[in-house]
Each structure stands twice: as C-alpha cells, then as structure tokens.
Amino acid sequence: MNGINGHDADISDFSHAKGQHFLIEAFKVIFEEAICKATDVNEKVCDWHDPEQLEELLDLELRDSGESHDQLLSRVRDVAKYSVKTNHPRFFNQLFSGLDYHALAGRLLSETLNTSQYTYEVAPVFVLMEHVVLTKLISMVGWPSGDGLFCPGGSMSNMVAMNVARYHAFPQMKQQGLWALPRLAVFTSQECHYSVMKAAAFLGIGTDNVFHVKTDQSGSMDPQDLEVKIMLARSQGAVPFFVTATSGTTIRGAFDPLETIADICEKHCLWMHVDAAHGGSVLFSKKHKHLVKGIERANSVTWNQHKMLTTGLQCSAFLVRDTANLLQKCHCASATYLFQQDKFYDMSLDTGDKTIQCGRKVDCLKLWLMWKAVGTKGLAERVERALSLTRYLAEAIKKREGFQLLSEPTFVNTCFWYIPPSLRGKENSADYQDRLSKVAPTIKEQMVKEGTMMVGYQPLNGQVNFFRMIVISPQTSQRDMDFCLDEIERLGKDL
Amino acid sequence: MNGINGHDADISDFSHAKGQHFLIEAFKVIFEEAICKATDVNEKVCDWHDPEQLEELLDLELRDSGESHDQLLSRVRDVAKYSVKTNHPRFFNQLFSGLDYHALAGRLLSETLNTSQYTYEVAPVFVLMEHVVLTKLISMVGWPSGDGLFCPGGSMSNMVAMNVARYHAFPQMKQQGLWALPRLAVFTSQECHYSVMKAAAFLGIGTDNVFHVKTDQSGSMDPQDLEVKIMLARSQGAVPFFVTATSGTTIRGAFDPLETIADICEKHCLWMHVDAAHGGSVLFSKKHKHLVKGIERANSVTWNQHKMLTTGLQCSAFLVRDTANLLQKCHCASATYLFQQDKFYDMSLDTGDKTIQCGRKVDCLKLWLMWKAVGTKGLAERVERALSLTRYLAEAIKKREGFQLLSEPTFVNTCFWYIPPSLRGKENSADYQDRLSKVAPTIKEQMVKEGTMMVGYQPLNGQVNFFRMIVISPQTSQRDMDFCLDEIERLGKDL
Numbered sequence: 001m002n003g004i005n006g007h008d009a010d011i012s013d014f015s016h017a018k019g020q021h022f023l024i025e026a027f028k029v030i031f032e033e034a035i036c037k038a039t040d041v042n043e044k045v046c047d048w049h050d051p052e053q054l055e056e057l058l059d060l061e062l063r064d065s066g067e068s069h070d071q072l073l074s075r076v077r078d079v080a081k082y083s084v085k086t087n088h089p090r091f092f093n094q095l096f097s098g099l100d101y102h103a104l105a106g107r108l109l110s111e112t113l114n115t116s117q118y119t120y121e122v123a124p125v126f127v128l129m130e131h132v133v134l135t136k137l138i139s140m141v142g143w144p145s146g147d148g149l150f151c152p153g154g155s156m157s158n159m160v161a162m163n164v165a166r167y168h169a170f171p172q173m174k175q176q177g178l179w180a181l182p183r184l185a186v187f188t189s190q191e192c193h194y195s196v197m198k199a200a201a202f203l204g205i206g207t208d209n210v211f212h213v214k215t216d217q218s219g220s221m222d223p224q225d226l227e228v229k230i231m232l233a234r235s236q237g238a239v240p241f242f243v244t245a246t247s248g249t250t251i252r253g254a255f256d257p258l259e260t261i262a263d264i265c266e267k268h269c270l271w272m273h274v275d276a277a278h279g280g281s282v283l284f285s286k287k288h289k290h291l292v293k294g295i296e297r298a299n300s301v302t303w304n305q306h307k308m309l310t311t312g313l314q315c316s317a318f319l320v321r322d323t324a325n326l327l328q329k330c331h332c333a334s335a336t337y338l339f340q341q342d343k344f345y346d347m348s349l350d351t352g353d354k355t356i357q358c359g360r361k362v363d364c365l366k367l368w369l370m371w372k373a374v375g376t377k378g379l380a381e382r383v384e385r386a387l388s389l390t391r392y393l394a395e396a397i398k399k400r401e402g403f404q405l406l407s408e409p410t411f412v413n414t415c416f417w418y419i420p421p422s423l424r425g426k427e428n429s430a431d432y433q434d435r436l437s438k439v440a441p442t443i444k445e446q447m448v449k450e451g452t453m454m455v456g457y458q459p460l461n462g463q464v465n466f467f468r469m470i471v472i473s474p475q476t477s478q479r480d481m482d483f484c485l486d487e488i489e490r491l492g493k494d495l
Numbered sequence: 496m497n498g499i500n501g502h503d504a505d506i507s508d509f510s511h512a513k514g515q516h517f518l519i520e521a522f523k524v525i526f527e528e529a530i531c532k533a534t535d536v537n538e539k540v541c542d543w544h545d546p547e548q549l550e551e552l553l554d555l556e557l558r559d560s561g562e563s564h565d566q567l568l569s570r571v572r573d574v575a576k577y578s579v580k581t582n583h584p585r586f587f588n589q590l591f592s593g594l595d596y597h598a599l600a601g602r603l604l605s606e607t608l609n610t611s612q613y614t615y616e617v618a619p620v621f622v623l624m625e626h627v628v629l630t631k632l633i634s635m636v637g638w639p640s641g642d643g644l645f646c647p648g649g650s651m652s653n654m655v656a657m658n659v660a661r662y663h664a665f666p667q668m669k670q671q672g673l674w675a676l677p678r679l680a681v682f683t684s685q686e687c688h689y690s691v692m693k694a695a696a697f698l699g700i701g702t703d704n705v706f707h708v709k710t711d712q713s714g715s716m717d718p719q720d721l722e723v724k725i726m727l728a729r730s731q732g733a734v735p736f737f738v739t740a741t742s743g744t745t746i747r748g749a750f751d752p753l754e755t756i757a758d759i760c761e762k763h764c765l766w767m768h769v770d771a772a773h774g775g776s777v778l779f780s781k782k783h784k785h786l787v788k789g790i791e792r793a794n795s796v797t798w799n800q801h802k803m804l805t806t807g808l809q810c811s812a813f814l815v816r817d818t819a820n821l822l823q824k825c826h827c828a829s830a831t832y833l834f835q836q837d838k839f840y841d842m843s844l845d846t847g848d849k850t851i852q853c854g855r856k857v858d859c860l861k862l863w864l865m866w867k868a869v870g871t872k873g874l875a876e877r878v879e880r881a882l883s884l885t886r887y888l889a890e891a892i893k894k895r896e897g898f899q900l901l902s903e904p905t906f907v908n909t910c911f912w913y914i915p916p917s918l919r920g921k922e923n924s925a926d927y928q929d930r931l932s933k934v935a936p937t938i939k940e941q942m943v944k945e946g947t948m949m950v951g952y953q954p955l956n957g958q959v960n961f962f963r964m965i966v967i968s969p970q971t972s973q974r975d976m977d978f979c980l981d982e983i984e985r986l987g988k989d990l
C-alpha cells in the first residue's frame with residue numbers, strides 16, 4: 001500500500017492510502033449495518049419515515065466542497081440504516097430476498113474489478129465464465145446446445161426474446177424496420193409479467209398487438225384460448241409470430257402448460273418463449289421440475305437467478321436454442337473500436353456484440369461463486385426447501401380462522417386474504433368486497449410503519465386486494481411463517 | 496453475530512457465522528488483489544493467457560457438490576489475479592478506468608443492501624437520492640427542470656431517448672405500433688456511437704432509416720450536411736423526428752456543434768438528443784464546458800458517470816427536458832402488484848414505471864457518495880486534470896519522432912499512429928498503409944502479453960489502425976504518459 005502509488009505527489013495528489021482506509025472503515029459499517037443487523041430477526045425490516053422526514057435525516061444535497069472521513073462514514077451508516085432490509089428473514093415483499101454470502105462476495109469482487117463483459121481482451125475470466133454458466137443453464141433447460149447472455153433484468157431478457165424471434169422470422173426488419181413487415185401479433189397470458197407489454201411498446205409492435213390469452217382458475221394459460229386468439233389475430237390481418245408462456249407468474253406463481261403450448265407453437269410455426277424469470281429455478285429440483293415440463297421445446301427462455309436463487313440483483317439469463325449465431329446476427333453492429341477483426345486471439349470470444357448493450361456489467365461471477373460454494377445439490381435443496389416452506393405456510397393458512405387462500409400455491413407465491421372478525425360471515429353484504437379490499441393496504445401500512453415484516457398485496461382479475469407472500473430466502477423458517485400470520489392477525493383484528 | 500440468527504438449527508441450517516467469516520476473508524483477498532495490487536504501477540495490468548490455458552487454470556466447471564472455504568477463497572484470488580486491472584494507472588483501453596474509493600464503497604453498499612429502484616416502499620433512500628442526483632445533473636445541463644432516470648448503460652439511455660422522442664411525436668405508437676406511423680428517419684453523425692444503430696434496429700425503426708451525417712476533419716458533425724440529409728430523408732418519403740448529436744465521440748472525442756444543430760432541430764421540429772455519454776462530464780469544468788455549448792437546448796441527454804467520472808459500471812443518466820410526465824406516459828404499464836394506487840404514501844415516489852425495466856439496480860449511490868466526498872469542485876478538478884494530462888500527452892507525441900497525431904485532441908481521447916523506423920519516409924510506397932495498419936495490432940499483442948499497459952486501436956473512415964489512448968483515471972500521471980510512449984516505441988521499433 002503505497003500512498004501515492006509510486007508517483008510523485010505533485011503529479012497526482014490522489015491518495016490511495018486515504019482511500020483505502022476509508023474503504024476498510026466503510027466495509028466495517030456495511031458489515032455491521034447491512035449484514036449483521038439486516039439479517040437479524042430481532043431487528044426491523046425497515047425503519048419507515050415519511051419522505052419529508054427522511055430527506056431531512058439524510059441531507060442528500062450535493063455541494064461544492066467535499067466532506068470529512070467521519071461525515072462520509074456516517075453517511076454510509078445512514079444509507080444502510082434507513083434502507084429496507086431485503087436480506088431480512090421477514091422480507092417477503094418481492095420476488096427476491098435473502099442473502100447468499102458467496103454470491104455477495106462475487107458481487108463485491110465484480111464491483112471492485114469493474115470491467116465490462118464485452119471482449120476477451122478486458123474480461124478474459126468472465127467471458128469464459130459466462131460461457132460455462134450459460135452452458136450449464138442451457139443443459140438444465142434440456143437443450144443439447146444453445147446460446148445466451150446475461151441481461152440487466154428479466155424485462156430486458158423478455159424484450160431481447162421478442163426481438164430475436166422477430167429477427168428470426170423477418171431478418172429484413174433489422175435494416176428496414178417494421179414498415180417492411182406485416183402487422184405482427186404476440187401472445188401471452190392474462191397473468192404474464194408486464195414486461196411483455198413494455199417490450200411490445202418499446203420494440204414498435206404496440207400493445208394492441210399483444211393478445212392476452214385467458215388463464216384457468218390457478219392462473220395458468222388456457223391453451224384452447226391460445227388457439228382462439230391466434231385465429232382472432234389472423235382474422236384481423238395480423239401475423240402471429242411469438243408466444244410468451246410463463247413459468248412462475250409474478251402474482252400467483254402459476255406455470256403455463258408448456259407441452260400443449262409447444263404443440264400449438266409448432267403447429268402454427270410460432271416462436272415459443274418461456275418467461276421463467278421467476279420459476280426457472282425449479283429445474284434444479286428433481287421433485288418439482290415437472291412444473292416446467294416441455295421447456296426444452298421452447299425457442300428461448302428467460303431465467304432470473306437473482307430471484308429464486310438469491311444471487312442478488314441483477315442476474316437474468318436469456319437463453320436461446322439456436323446454434324447458428326442468431327443472437328450475434330440479430331444484434332451486431334460490428335464496432336471497429338471494440339470488435340477489431342485483426343486481433344491476435346479467437347474473435348468469437350468477444351461476445352459483446354451479441355447484446356443490445358455496449359458496456360455490460362459482469363453478472364455471471366456471483367452465480368458462479370455461489371454455485372461453486374454449494375454445488376448443484378445445494379441449490380436444489382434450497383429450491384425444495386422454499387417450496388416446502390410455502391406448503392407449510394399454505395397449510396397454516398388453511399388451519400387459521402379468518403385466513404383464506406386465493407388458490408393452492410404451486411410454487412413459492414402464497415396468495416391469501418385476511419378477513420378481520422368484523423367481516424367474517426358477511427360475504428353477502430353489499431360492501432363486503434369494498435371493505436375487504438381495504439384490509440390488506442391497511443395492514444401493510446401498519447407493518448411497514450412498525451417495521452416488523454414486509455409482504456406485498458394487490459388485486460387481480462376483479463378479486464380485491466389480497467396478500468402475496470413470497471418465500472425464497474434460505475434464511476427464513478417455519479417460525480417466520482407463523483410470525484407473519486400472527487402479525488397480520490394482530491394488525492388486522494380490529495379492522 | 497448469531498450463528499443461526501435466532502432460528503432453530505433443524506429448521507434452517509443456513510449458517511450466518513460461516514457465511515460472514517467467508518465474506519470477511521474474501522474481502523481481504525479482494526482488497527489485496529483487486530485493489531492494492533491492481534492499482535500498483537509496478538504490477539501488471541493484465542496477466543495474459545490463451546483461453547485454453549486460462550480455462551485450465553480456473554477450473555470453471557460447476558459440479559454437484561460444493562467446495563471448501565479455502566478452495567473458494569483461492570477461487571476469489573484467481574478470478575482477481577487473471578482479470579484485467581481496469582483500476583491500474585496504465586489501463587487506457589476503454590472509456591472507463593481508475594478507481595474512486597468512495598464510489599466503490601457506494602457500490603459495495605448497494606450490492607449488500609440489494610434492493611430494486613422502483614418503489615419508495617423498498618427503496619426509500621434511493622428514490623429520494625436518485626431524484627436529488629438527477630435534479631443536480633439536470634441543473635448542470637442548464638434546464639430549469641426536467642426528468643430522468645439511471646439506465647443500465649449509455650446504449651440503453653440512447654435507446655430510451657429514441658423511444659421517448661417517438662412517443663412524443665406519435666403517442667399512438669405505444670398501442671398501435673409502427674404500422675400506424677409513417678416511415679421514420681433518425682439522424683446522427685458518421686462517428687456516433689454504434690448504440691444509435693442498435694437502438695434503431697431494436698425499436699423497429701431499422702438501420703436503413705438512420706441517416707449518417709458527415710463529419711469534419713476533427714470528427715464533429717457537419718451541420719450543413721445534416722440539413723442535406725433531412726431533405727434527403729423527406730425526398731424518400733420518410734418523416735424525420737430525431738437527431739442524436741454526440742458530445743465526445745467514442746473514438747476521437749469530438750463534440751458536435753450543438754447550437755447549430757439545435758437551430759436546425761427547431762427549424763424542422765425534430766427532437767434533439769445529445770449523446771454525452773462520454774463528454775457530458777465537461778459540464779463540471781468552467782474551462783471546458785464551452786465544448787457542450789447549446790446542450791441546454793436539447794430535448795434529452797445521455798450522460799455516463801461511469802466513464803469520465805469513475806463511478807464504476809454502471810451509471811448512465813438519461814435526462815429529459817420535459818415536465819409533463821413524458822417518461823411515465825411513454826413507459827408505464829401500471830402493474831398493480833408493484834404500483835398499487837391505494838398506497839399510504841405519495842405514489843409519485845414510485846418511479847419504477849418510468850423505465851422499461853422492472854427490477855432496477857441502484858446506480859445513484861456510488862455517484863452520490865463520491866460527490867459528497869470530493870464535492871462539485873473536486874469533480875471539476877478531476878475533469879480538468881484529465882484534459883490537461885491529455886494535452887501533455889499530445890504535446891509529447893508531437894515532439895517524438897515516429898509518432899503522428901490523427902488530429903488534435905479536444906477531449907481525453909488521443910488518436911495517433913506509431914510509425915516504426917522501417918516505415919518512416921516511406922509514406923508514398925505502395926504497401927505503406929497496409930504495413931502501417933499492422934503496427935498497432937502487433938504492438939497491442941505484445942503489450943497485452945507482457946501486461947505492461949493497455950491501449951486500444953482501430954481504423955476509422957479509411958484511415959488505417961491507429962492507437963486511441965483514453966486518459967481518465969485520477970491515478971495516472973505524466974510519468975504514465977511518458978511510459979506509454981516509451982513502451983510503444985520499445986515494442987514497435989523493430990517492426
């Protein structure tokens with residue numbers, strides 16, 4: 001550790017010694033606040049403040065002059081203190097939660113190395129690593145080979161899927177744009193993730209050209225209605241080209257029937273994409289992988305490891321069952337300053353032109369290191385543990401008075417209403433639905449303000465606000481499930 | 496630190512104590528290898544290995560069983576060891592380099608907190624912080640107000656710009672797709688970043704509909720030719736809607752004449768976007784901000800803080816001079832599970848629906864913490880230091896025999912040829928260009944294999960391969976500039 005790194009002080013006054021000292025002290029604070037306290041079940045999940053209050057507490061303004069070491073350290077502490085602890089065992093609010101220490105170590109290393117995943121030249125380790133990880137995921141999907149890349153989130157992966165499918169069907173679109181093509185039609189279920197709509201809008205296809213296929217009672221796509229919608233689109237003069245099936249829907253965790261959908265896609269020559277952002281990780285489990293039976297017949301798959309596998313944001317694999325360099329052809333722009341064709345190594349290692357990005361963060365390392373740490377078996381156990389904990393929760397809900405499941409959970413999403421005593425037995429009164437719809441938001445407000453736990457809620461298909469509890473973290477237990485139900489009861493019993 | 500976090504061991508066998516121990520040990524390794532060694536001028540920038548060799552060294556394969564603590568630590572060490580040290584004072588290969596310790600502390604904290612930047616509910620601190628940072632950037636651009644968000648890279652910011660402009664001109668496209676619109680035309684310079692092409696392809700506009708405006712000798716857009724190209728597009732029946740001017744081109748660091756371009760955009764009612772991914776940071780410097788004079792007349796701006804400001808990947812601000820909620824209208828999908836309309840706080844704080852993403856990493860903290868640490872003044876000094884170091888380099892090149900500038904640098908990009916003694920005075924021989932084109936790649940190969948430094952090269956507009964050296968890192972000095980030229984001479988003198 002040389003203070004000025006072998007340079008004369010008058011040339012560069014940048015002090016490594018001071019910087020390194022700060023970093024070490026900051027890491028101690030991060031460790032205490034954002035790891036030890038954040039994962040401690042006896043601490044709060046969040047320390048709620050109104051925006052005005054929080055603004056005052058934080059003093060966010062950026063000024064001309066810098067601050068002292070101590071001031072900066074207390075800023076690190078405050079940011080941690082007032083942030084929501086997604087690593088907390090009682091954070092069930094999103095499709096990610098929990099802390100994997102090895103994945104976190106991988107993230108810290110990626111951040112420190114700070115390179116971009118585009119060429120072997122600047123990311124030799126990560127070009128090879130991404131390939132190994134993607135190849136492993138591809139084999140788990142059940143394809144003999146394929147291609148892929150990590151995208152900044154599942155929404156982007158879904159967009160990329162739509163674009164690749166479009167290019168595959170109409171390669172001229174890359175140059176000529178959509179004006180050279182007939183009106184295209186996209187199919188997905190009513191309970192798909194909203195990124196399908198965002199993709200259609202962004203890619204110039206338009207949300208009107210997304211046909212929403214009905215779902216059954218459990219939230220899975222009704223394949224008969226898919227056929228109906230394909231006919232409908234055709235009758236309107238649109239050209240169907242793309243179906244997104246969902247494996248693990250966002251709200252209910254439902255799985256679309258992939259085999260039947262694959263039959264329909266084959267019959268109509270449509271690109272079959274599986275949005276397994278949430279549910280893809282069941283591929284680890286012998287016991288549960290039947291949920292995605294038929295996924296190997298898909299043309300492409302989105303699979304977020306930052307959800308179920310707790311790698312940390314972001315880690316979303318886009319996988320494609322193609323071996324003819326489709327990704328590259330679809331996305332390449334052949335920049336000569338990055339992808340020189342006269343390099344001294346195999347240029348196919350410069351994978352960056354397969355993406356729509358230029359600089360791209362290294363997303364593979366966190367997953368790789370975690371996988372090395374616990375092995376495929378360890379990851380399988382975690383998936384199974386999460387599903388069995390969800391089972392436990394569902395059974396507990398069934399046993400409790402005043403709790404009602406929306407439908408049996410098939411995955412790690414448990415959707416349920418809490419019905420306060422004042423509403424029980426009043427199902428037929430005129431204002432029942434209206435009053436019930438206010439229960440979850442009110443309880444949510446209380447839990448957040450007290451900071452005891454976090455669980456999401458939303459309405460769906462005309463059904464009023466219900467809780468959606470997501471069990472993913474390897475650090476949660478049956479005790480946390482029971483706590484959660486007790487807490488909802490405590491907060492809601494007088495409503 | 497409680498080993499099982501207050502849970503019975505039989506319920507969750509997840510050990511916090513073991514995990515935390517690993518994390519602390521891993522951080523030590525990261526600190527040594529990826530910080531101390533990586534920034535030490537006496538160590539190598541890269542430790543080159545052929546892919547086959549490196550694969551063997553790394554043993555990347557993912558297996559059924561996990562590995563031991565010690566094995567995993569040595570994996571952390573190896574990943575660091577064999578990775579390119581972009582923090583090294585002699586890494587001049589990309590538009591990012593250098594290590595800011597406060598920004599890194601911010602990155603480590605973001606990674607540890609692992610939340611998603613979409614709602615106040617799960618990211619209270621970061622929703623407020625992003626707003627403050629963006630507001631500050633907006634005021635630096637010179638707008639009284641505006642809107643914005645951080646995107647996963649400048650390419651995405653440029654895509655978002657194109658989509659927002661399109662929506663602004665033709666809001667019906669979101670629902671109806673491009674078929675409801677006339678053929679659109681986009682304008683940018685020949686030396687623009689390739690993300691403009693990628694955006695046109697991805698958004699369904701098509702690369703044929705991107706009109707490339709000529710550049711002058713220094714690489715700036717020729718505004719007269721912009722007018723010509725607008726007419727050309729119209730004469731072909733296309734509808735011009737979008738101009739991307741570049742402030743700081745990727746290869747030469749040129750700045751397009753924004754005032755004149757703004758006049759033309761106003762005249763023709765076109766959306767003016769400024770891709771200041773690379774050059775935007777001159778806004779910090781009183782001395783150099785004239786380079787982006789007129790930027791305040793743009794409708795939108797891309798500005799990457801992960802380039803010139805060394806925040807670390809990724810930090811790219813997309814800014815828009817709009818106060819009518821255009822971003823939200825253009826991108827929203829109103830997911831009820833995330834953006835509930837019956838929340839107990841001001842729902843305008845849930846900014847996530849402004850983006851095309853769903854989960855979004857927190858990119859503001861690293862910039863904010865660095866800014867707090869050195870102040871606006873400190874950042875201004877860094878920008879000025881980088882430009883004056885570039886000046887030093889350019890002057891040194893002019894003084895050296897065998898070195899030839901492509902053009903005078905205006906920013907931090909220095910483009911030059913090294914002409915080995917065997918080629919000097921042979922400018923008129925038939926194979927001169929051909930032989931010269933091989934010089935940079937050969938020297939590059941040598942420097943990478945020896946690991947002494949990293950500098951990029953590429954051809955441009957019929958000019959054969961030249962070096963492009965980017966001076967950004969606050970940790971480089973004049974000594975490093977001299978070293979670089981000496982080294983090129985050493986490696987190339989016998990070619």
Ligand SMILES: Cc1ncc(COP(=O)(O)O)c(C=O)c1O
Nearest residue numbers: 153154155193250277278853854
């Ligand atoms: C089914 C599904 N697909 C895609 C996504 C989008 O993933 P991301 O948040 O990584 O963009 C989600 C996110 O919740 C999802 O549930």
Ligand SMILES: Cc1ncc(COP(=O)(O)O)c(C=O)c1O
Nearest residue numbers: 358359648649650688745772773
């Ligand atoms: C002028 C310009 N715009 C945009 C970009 C893209 O930025 P990113 O790599 O963050 O996608 C670059 C990257 O080099 C650039 O030089």
